[in-house]
Amino acid sequence: MGFFSDYIPRSGDKLLTKWAHYFEIYERELTRFRARPVTFMEIGVFRGGSLPMWKEFFAPGSTLVFIDIDPDCKAHEIEGTHVEIGSQGDPAFLASLADRYGPFDVILDDGSHLCPHQIASFEALWPHLTDRGVYMVEDCHSSYWPGFGGGYRNEASFIEYSKRLIDRMHSWYTDQDALFPFDDMARHLNSVRFYDSIVVCEKLDKQQPPTSLAIRNGKVEPSRKALTLRNRSSVFANKDGR
Ligand SMILES: C[S@@+](CC[C@H](N)C(=O)[O-])C[C@H]1O[C@@H](n2cnc3c(N)ncnc32)[C@H](O)[C@@H]1O
Structure with a gap:
């Protein structure tokens, strides 16, 4: 399977928690970012096991930023990484990180998995994603859990929010102006890809309307x-x- 099948048997003593099928998605979505140094942010540190993995995955010289609400996570910072303490639900905190480290080529949300947080972080950080960058949200099955702000077809869930991104991406084409006005997201969103529990939004800053x-x-x-x-x-x- 490439990088991750090689890395996992060599992983260190810091706990890494990921669903098994995510590694193939990382290979597919992130391999193109390995060729040159990038700026990467992961929301959610926990026991710190993802820091050495991403440090090895991305090219030397990459800027690797990790955030967590738990101050103890600062102790998981390793050379070549930055651990910042704050809430993903706090737009001012995210804006300060964007000022300091952005723009980001890859953003991975593996934080609280609360739908309002997933949406707030996406809205705060999407403008700070580079052209052709990707924004990935993990554990989106929480969209089906009322305790996480979700529930089947709950409009407030992140999955339902992501489904609406598909409409917004196509808003160039509408002739129902009153019902469905043009949305500026159409100028910047290239793709919304749904995997089991992961949503990937790819940015493309379009200079012109579709031709x-x-x-x-x-x-x-x-x-x-x-x-x-x-x-x-x-x-x-x-x-x-x-
Ligand atoms: C699933 S764990 C992260 C796992 C880690 N990425 C890994 O790969 O092993 C979720 C982390 O999100 C953090 N978290 C919870 N609420 C948060 C919030 N509002 N803002 C930032 N981090 C939060 C938790 O403290 C916890 O460490």
């Missing part, structure tokens, strides 16, 4: 007619979409 291409005999004709016609009316309104 359709008509390609024939090696000639490429770009068009945004489908969006601009009828004031960004739905591309699906006309069958030819142009």
Whole structure:
């Protein structure tokens, strides 16, 4: 399986707690970030077992920031890492970290797993994610637990929040302006990927609205007619979409 199957048998005495199927998701989502130094933040330190793992995973020279509400977690700081104490539910604390260490290429939320915290952290930190960076939220099964602010189809859960991101990403295309206005998130969100218990949001700072291409005999004709016609009316309104 690559890095993690090699690392796990060599792990040290600090406890690492992850669900077994997460490692394959890390391989798939994070391998592209290993080629050069990156800025990484993990929310949730606990017994400190993830610090040496991420330190070895990412390239030398990376900035590795870990946060936890428990002051005892400061003791888990190792060379080349920064452990900061504060709550992920505190936007001012997160803003101060973004000022000091940001922008971040990868943010991993493995903190309280409370839905209001997951949403508050995402909203505070998403603007501080780099172009093509990824924001991962773990243990999203807590969205199905009322005690964590979730419950089946509870609109306040992080899973339901993430499902709404899909609508927001597509808000270029709406012709239902009153019901579904354009949302600026469409300019910055490239993908929302749902795994079992993990949601990954990938950023892409789009300079232009989506463009359709008509390609024939090696000639490429770009068009945004489908969006601009009828004031960004739905591309699906006309069958030819142009
Ligand atoms: C699941 S553990 C983290 C596990 C660790 N990432 C690992 O891989 O071994 C969750 C951690 O989140 C911390 N936590 C709980 N509430 C928090 C909050 N509001 N802000 C930041 N951290 C919090 C807990 O103190 C705990 O250490």
